[in-house]
Amino acid sequence: MREKATYALGILGAIVMIWNLHHIFTQMAPESAQGMAGWILFIHVPADFMGDILYTVALVTSILFLVKKDFTYDSISVACIEVGTMFILVNLVTGSIWGKNQWGIWWTWDLRLTTQLMKFLLYLGYLVVRPAIAEATQRATMSAFIAIFAYADVPLVMMAIRLPNVRTQHPSPVIETGGINDVAVPFVVGIIAQLLMALALMLVRLHQENTRREIDSLRRELHAL
Amino acid sequence: MKSGLATALTIARKDLRTELRTKESINAAASFALVILVIFSFAFNLERDEFYAISGGLLWLVYSFAGALIVNRAFSRELPNDCLDVLIASPAPGWAIFLGKAVAAFLLLLLVEAISLPVFGLFYNIRWTESLGWLVLIILLATWGMTIVGSAFSAVIVNVRLRELMLPVLLYPILIPLLIAAMGGTTALFQGEPLTGENFGYIRQLIGFDAVYTALALYMIEFILVF
């Protein structure tokens, strides 16, 4: 039952995203300066939002794990970070494609892109180190530590996007300042779509992590018998 | 608090004495730094003036590679004979153990850097004796940042398989802001600009990084060492 709900959530997210795509192609006029490619925004920015939201949840559950030593928090942390890292990868790749179209380059080492890549690498480190720790309590404790350390970059990225006078080609957020009209609907729908997908993926991964813990305890039981 | 600092000092002295007797990691790190310095000379074919633009970056690449070696040993040195368990079981506060090891690693890394710097100046014809004061300040600040974060992660992965590979994977992304500031500041110094005015931002960034991560590491190390 719970599984079916999760799958339904994911499929709903996919449907909403397809609806959004349809809306973009049929209703949206080409953006003034960037042509239709400007609408990469609707997948690029929400992906970053999803990553940040998931990383923030992971931060909270990591701290909660260190305080309360309840493994549920550890499971939620790893699920959030894994899905969040995927969303940041989507952000980086769509941003790179957008950049190739707009600025002619796939990458540049300005503050915004560098800090975002750094965020991706930090959490990738989390995902790489975690399987290498054999014992469960150690693994959870170390992961919590790494997740907390890595979170320092998240506010840094948000500041980097908003700081004026930073030599960069990455545009400042225009949505918030109301610079463009007509983007509200696809933008919000895009966020909702990715939120649904993020939730579904996170729940699936959480279930898998709980199953893994059950496997660990069964192995111990088998060993004891 | 006082006894904690005294404990930290004792542990720092122990680590330093152990290392200076065998000189294992100093030799390894210094040799590695020298080899890298040689290999980098083949990487670029630059005129003397162009080379100054990458000089700072090159120096800190070498220092960070050597640093990873030194810092890795900080906690892994305690693994044989269950010394780490004994340390944790002792009444010494976790932060004191950590601080002592970080200080020892800091001094050892400074030693390796002091050895590599003249060689770097020699191989690449960099005049580093001018504005020596600023250079020493950058080296001290950035090395402290590297060792405090490196020692923290060394404690985290002490029981992980493939420890030597995991430490760079974890450490270098976190060090990116520190390395950017250190490399930028050092390049500016080698190009003859003093670190005043706009260039002082590099020092500010280093101090900020050190302050934040020292506080974070000292606060969190209790959870890591006593799991």
Next chain:
Amino acid sequence: MDVTNLTYLFYAYSAAWIIITIFVLMLVSRGRKIDRELARLKALVEDKERS
């Protein structure tokens, strides 16, 4: 010009979908492995308890 930019829009969305799809496939295959392992262990534990 518009057509070219439409191409890039297509590339970007395709890239995003491909990444998400690969991730979902990874989750699914890992999930199957875990479920198989769980079933195997459960059977083993039952056997041992019976004997």
